[in-house]
Structure formats: C-alpha cells, structure tokens
Amino acid sequence: xxxxxxxxxxxxxxxxxxxxxxxxxxxxxxxxxxxxxxxxxxxxxxxxxxxxxxxxxxxxxxxxxxxxxxxxxxxxxxxxxxxxxxxxxxxxxxxxxxxxxxxxxxxxxxxxxxxxxxxxxxxxxxxxxxxxxxxxxxxxxxxxxxxxxxxxxxxxxxxxxxxxxxxxxxxxxxxxxxx
Numbered sequence: 002x003x004x005x006x007x008x009x010x011x012x013x014x015x016x017x018x019x020x021x022x023x024x025x026x027x028x029x030x031x032x033x034x035x036x037x038x039x040x041x042x043x044x045x046x047x048x049x050x051x052x053x054x055x056x057x058x059x060x061x062x063x064x065x066x067x068x069x070x071x072x073x074x075x076x077x078x079x080x081x082x083x084x085x086x087x088x089x090x091x092x093x094x095x096x097x098x099x100x101x102x103x104x105x106x107x108x109x110x111x112x113x114x115x116x117x118x119x120x121x122x123x124x125x126x127x128x129x130x131x132x133x134x135x136x137x138x139x140x141x142x143x144x145x146x147x148x149x150x151x152x153x154x155x156x157x158x159x160x161x162x163x164x165x166x167x168x169x170x171x172x173x174x175x176x177x178x179x180x
Contacts, residue, residue: 002041002048008103008117009062009096010036013072022089028079036075040098043071050100062096065109 014033017024024032047056062069064087072090073083096105101119106112 002044005098005103005117006037006040009098012116017089020089031079032076032081035078039071039075048100053100057097057099060098064090064094
C-alpha cells in the first residue's frame, strides 16, 4: 500500500509543480506528507491485495466540477484552501489507487495511464514496502476498449494529456517518476 500511495501523492504534487502555481517547495512537501497520511488512514481497512478491484471506487480520487474530499482534507490540514487547490489541478482528473496498480485519466474521455504497476505478484506487504519507487516510468496507456471512458480512438494519449500542463511536455514527468 505504501508504494501505491507514494506514487499517487508524488504524481499529484508533480501536477501542482507543473502548474507554476507559486507554491513553495516546503508547501508542496507538506501537502504531499499530509496527502500520504490521509490516504494511508483512509485505505487502512479498504486494501485487499488478494482482490485488487474490491473497494476500487472507495479508493478513487476524482477532481471535476468539485474537489475530491480526500485531497481537500489533505490541503486544508496544511493551510491550502480546497477552492485554491481545485483551481490548480486539471479540470477533469480521475485517479485509481489499487493494490499493485495506480492509474489516472485526465479528461472525461482521455486514455487511462498507468503510473505504477507491480511487475511480479507478491503476497508479502513487507516486500512491497521495501521496493524502490522507481517502477513508475513514462505512463503506459490503455487505449483499447477497456475502462477508458468509452473513447473512439480519438482520445488523447497519456503524453498528450499532460502536454497541456507544461509546454515543455512530458519529459519532466518522465524524469520525475523515474527518480
């Protein structure tokens, strides 16, 4: 659970960094620590490695017309008002934090992009806790007929979904998630 939560928190903070929002590095780190703790407490009784899809809806983070309450709670704890945070994220963002996989989608019909995927199934939570956080790579996309918002193939790719966040493109994300 630790690796998945850290992958999600790192990605959300990275989105804030790409926005050039004026938040200091200290504020971003405090937000990341707060978000990590809020997610850890929220998922403590809702984490099922044997059945990863069980509870997936509960673990979903959704930012659209309104701010996700979990993200708002983490921001509020460090003095970042929910309305301000909401203005910094993409207008449509969905993130699924499940055992062995963290994925996201920007836009209602965008591609589902995988941030973290466990490559070898494990049964030991201790092993997952010791794994390095380097499994994230340039996000892989699911553009097939799966749960990608029902797009017709014209959906933006994962790289394209991030291009609007920073004119220099995904290189920043690739460097970030592989560090």
